[in-house]
Amino acid sequence: MTITSLPLLKAQLNLDHDFDDGLLSHKLAVAEEWIGNFTGTPFADHDPIPASLTEAALQLAAYWYVQRESASDVRLSAVPFGVLKLINPYRESVTGHVAA
Template identity: 35%
Template sequence: MVTLEQVKHQCRIDHNDEDTLLLGYVAAARDHVQRYLDRTIYDVAVPSEDPDGVLDNASIDQATLMLVGHWYAHRESVSETSMNEVPMGVTSLLAPYRHIGI
């Protein structure tokens, strides 16, 4: 699970003024990642009753940090500049873990 300390390092933040905002971003990013994967992410072990569950790992955490960093830097839903996804970005990190139903 991504920690507040990791988020502050990712976003280059050295104060506590926006901790609540950052924790909200982490929760939203975790939710977004789970929905994208169509799988539940577990921190310790995947329960036997959830065959589609996935154990948290470095790729999932990095994707979460990238989302939080992006949302922190771009707080609005629109931009005046054209932005493109960075190659090997969030979706590339998550693709191997995505559940694709038949």
Template identity: 40%
Template structure:
């Protein structure tokens, strides 16, 4: 189960048809996995699917939209950024900063 469903991601992207549903589903899974790794925990486990803070949900939506709109590593003649602006700021507030020392 994902935190963000395809209809919500499509609303973020302003997409009305079903042509890219499979692609968008993969982008959602990848974005949630990416953010979980940055956080150091699984959002769905910690918060449950419906209790994930709104700003973390927004981070997922921003990343899905960014990856959907920028599918190439390099865009010729266009300035591109690796991650949406502010994404790391959102994640930083929730990140698990503990370090295992053996």
């Protein structure tokens, strides 16, 4: 179960069908897990969830939904532009404190 809502991701992608709801839910779960691993704090442990983390999860899930292949003759990045800027303020430093 994800914190970020499936209807919000579908709005991000302008999808009005439910054919891929299972895949979209999976992409959201992976995006939230990736953000938690990157920041050092599980996504769900933020209370409330900052809007910038929700936006990062939406961008990641949408990007990974559209870019389903790991290799291409087009240059791809692991995460879309701006995601790291959105989540860096929540990344724990070596001392265990969230970076300011």
